[in-house]
Amino acid sequence: MPIRSRISKTQLLVAGACLALLAGTALAQALVVDGEQIADAKLFQAAKKEGRVLVYGTWPERNWNPGVKANFEKDTGLNLEFVRMTTQVLFQRVTAEAAANRLAVDVIDVTDAILLEQLMQRNILNKPHKVPSFNRIPADAKDPEGRWYAFMRLPIAVGINTSVIKPADEPKRWMDLLNPKYRGQIGTSSLDVGGSAFTTWLFLREKINPDYWSRIRENRIRIYPSVAPVLTDLVRGEIGIGFMGVTSFQEQESQGAPIKSIFPEEGSSMLSIQGGISSSAKNPNAAMLLVNWLTSKRGSTAIALQKAYGAHRDAPAPTLLDGRKFAPVDDLWDLPLERWGKIREPASEEWRKLYGRR
Amino acid sequence: MAVLGILIVLPFLTLVYASFITAAPFSGNETAWTWQNYTGIWNEQMLEAVTNTLIVSFGGTTMAMGIGGLLAWLAARTDVPGKALVHLAGLMPLFLSLIVAALAWSLLGSGRSGYLNIILASLGFSFRIDMQTVAGIAFVHGLYYVPFPFLYIYSALTLIHPDMEEAAGIHGANLARTLGRITFPLVRPAVAGSGLLLLVLMAEEFPVPQILGGPRGIETLSIHIFNLMRQVPAATGHASAVCIVLTALVGALVVVQRRMLAGRDYRTVTGKGLQARVLPLGIWRWPAFCFVLLYIFVAMGLPLLALLQGAFRSTLFIPDIASLVDPSQFSTKHMRAILTDATVYKSLANSLIAAGATALVGGLLYFVLSYVVHRTDLPGRKTLEFLANLPLALPALVMGLGILWIWANIPLPVYGTLAVLVIAYMGRFTPQGFRAISASIVQIHDDLEQAAMVAGATRFRAVKRIVWPLMRSGVAAAFIVLFVLGMRELTASLFLFTTDTRVLSIVIYEQYENGGWSAVASLSLVYTLILIALTVAGRRWMRANV
Known part of the structure; x- marks a missing residue:
């Protein structure tokens, strides 16, 4: 009886350890959509822990919500909050919040290159992050250090x-x-x-x-x-x-x-919406996950359905309602x-x- | 004083500061002192903006005062048929937010595709209505600012002691003479107060000139400021300097108003009884009623029809009059999309909460403020009055930015919540609330509360038992105005909302900025129905206290 009991305990321990390992592996899986890795297990895990990402952006909600929010939330399980503003209002708000150390936004985008540069100079948008698809993004659609990407063009x-x-x-x-x-x-x-x-x-x-x-x-x-x-x-x-x-x-x-x-x-x-991760992001991992997603083939494909080019070269080009293809992005x-x-x-x-x- | 300091003085000082430095304040930029903001603003565009502002303000004020005063007098002192309707007519424009009114009139009377112009063309007229002009902006202001003079003058008229008019009658004065010599002089504070208020509100008003004049490049001062702020990079310094010029202009107007009212006693509600006297209009009864109907049709009927067209049309393009009534051109898809959108409901709840809090907390604050200014000898009360009027000179856009600058820097958990919107609204609407309550308080003779105090009551008790009950009508009017203003506020909110605190006007403006006119019209229609319900409910309550 004591022997049986001991074996049983050992078996239980081993089985438990295996299960925990399996569960851990399952939980800590990388984010892969349609065969494309968007985040490694560590980043995905950390982002899920944060649970949400806040964006100040300029793309109209009627495009952002079906194109980005719905798909990103479906793929990742994270909650995406989006505050839409015109570029100038967004810029004034972001700079004022940053000056007061109250900038809690995770990802910011603008439609104006001068303002983008100013955001970088003021250390508001100065978080270099090279996305997994970095090499598949045209040079003019990204900062060499990965501080910004052209999310939509x-x-x-x-x-x-x-x-x-x-x-x-x-x-x-x-x-x-x-x-x-x-x-x-x-x-x-x-x-x-x-x-x-x-x-x-x-x-x-x-x-x-x-x-x-x-x-x-x-x-x-x-x-x-x-x-x-x-x-x-x-x-x-x-x-x-x-x-x-x-x-x-x-x-x-x-x-x-x-x-x-x-x-x-x-x-x-072209009209270009460029953005990146806020230096004071409250959810830096979720922000990285979102930027990875936005610049991935998966994200760019979803953006193309909303009639804009995403950053990724291999995503299909958007088409007009009558089926005509958009002018090639490289020619813009x-x-x-x-x-x-x-x-x-x-x-x-x-x-x-x-x-x-x- | 401290409350006004936070609500009004701080944003104002920020503005003054911004007008003397080379970059936007609190933005992390390096700044230096400069005069250039003041010397650099005087170009042709600025002079044109000043001229347009004066035309829009004086034209609109004249029209709104005329209509509002007449409606108030008809409702308060005459035997016009359908008095409840007259009363409603005076408040009706509150149903339409100015952004909605401007959008509706743009649909009605701009270019060849304006609904009224399509009808005129089909009837063979060569005349066309053009609302996208300075005159068009003044007209829309004139139509929709009627509730301010109406409420002030109505309140004042109901507080005139009838003995005076009767005495004039006994001494042989006819209707016109009684009005000219007795009634009008007694309501002069309300007339001057609301007139000045209108002038200034119209001078700094934003949505109407933006929506009607914008497409034609017409600039008033507020649009000039907006465009200076919106350009890249923003000319915050120039915009602030223009605001200070506007403040000076308003300051001058306030001085004129004080001179007009100085040295006279307008108190007619004394310890004696009060019963309103009704003047018979004779043959003018029905023409007066028709005037009321016409006003209701133009101010409410036409815009609502335009919104219905806009909301239920599948597309905005209307080639001819047949298309205006062609059933195949109509669709409920836009309205269904709006009514099933969770954002709309969330923003409606936010609007109701923010406006309700503004009316309650603000109303109480303005009552105390008004009482201190008009009923006590406390030092600094003149300063208080000046401060209470100051926001009139602060364009809402800049005030919103000022509040953002300040509250983002104050280490309290206010920024990013609905509370910061309430703070912005309370600051912004101080002049309206203060004036609405003051107009009533100056008409109640202080012998009433003095008598109570002589009889042993404390000041608080005297206010509670004597002043407050007599003023309930005025205070109720102020509450309703504040609530509706809060519901309609757009401009200051632009800088302060978050995903969780987006209000209904922001949702409409976003749709407008996106070019989604059908959604704008659908939302506006829903918004207008809500405002109608609120105003009608408020009016009943108000009348019960009149």
């Missing part, structure tokens, strides 16, 4: 209201917009609205025609203080042509508005970060003088 497109602009009159190129037949029919946002507006205006001058600003002004382009009223006036037929990030046109089209997106033959500039014109700082102020002043407004 989308082409600036020309949108037309098909009830106002008949098929025969559709513009095919940026230069077409200078044709007097479109006089008073074109609208877009002010150069001062933010990063993508600045890039687009600069693209038009540097890549399309050096006199583009004055010539399109002669064609009585309407300048709006933000993107929203351009889109509204386009949908309502107050203007026939506008240009902005293609996603906005696509959403209106999907809701039945008579809008068509056109990628001009000469190419386009962007301003290198170092050039932003030099050209921003003089170019803006010149534009303001020409258009008589900020």
